[in-house]
Amino acid sequence: MDEKNKQYERVFNRFDENRDGKISASELRLCLGTIGWEISESEAEAVVLLADSDGDGLLGLKDFIRLVEGTEEVEKLKDLKEAFKMYEETDECGGIGGSITPRSLKRMLSKLGEKKSIGECEFMISQFDLNGDGVLSFEEFRNMMA
Incomplete structure (x- = not known):
């Protein structure tokens, strides 16, 4: 496992409060709240629903990594659009x-x-x-x- 994935796994383990190897919507909401990202329970459920690959209503490590990397891509795209607007x-x-x-x-x-x-x-x-x-x-x- 490369260093980036190891970092994702460490963050995943912090979010996974009950240590069941999955992140629930409430765990996601609670952990995001500790870093200042306030989202509603329904927003957290929507995020989990969109990223959940096996349909169990929870995020596994691979789901979590895809979610984080997708978020990074969205941020990069926003930054590119802002740069484009300047030119x-x-x-x-x-x-x-x-x-x-x-x-x-x-x-x-x-x-x-x-x-x-x-x-x-x-x-x-x-x-x-x-x-x-x-x-x-x-x-x-x-x-x-x-």
Whole structure:
């Protein structure tokens, strides 16, 4: 078992108060409450229901690991969306254009202290522009950041 899974197992064992090898909704709720994450009993039950792979209404270690890693992926996706918004083109009215253009990339890099020409920005975008439209969509940005 790798170090990351060992850490998950240690956390799992802390949540598993009755030491039955499973985490119930009430155990999940109680442990999350100790770290400041207040969730209702029905929310805890919904989390367990979604992550429970064998239908027993409890989380085994593998369920718990999938749940934690899924939560990490959701957080990474949120962070990527926020980063994308920083670079994204806006129209004159302040609306979001949905892509990173050479102009918006140049503007953001300039704010970060990097002086690039439009041509340099076009080249940077072309390295990850999978559909050849000259701009980066969120999916292309996500691939670039992977």
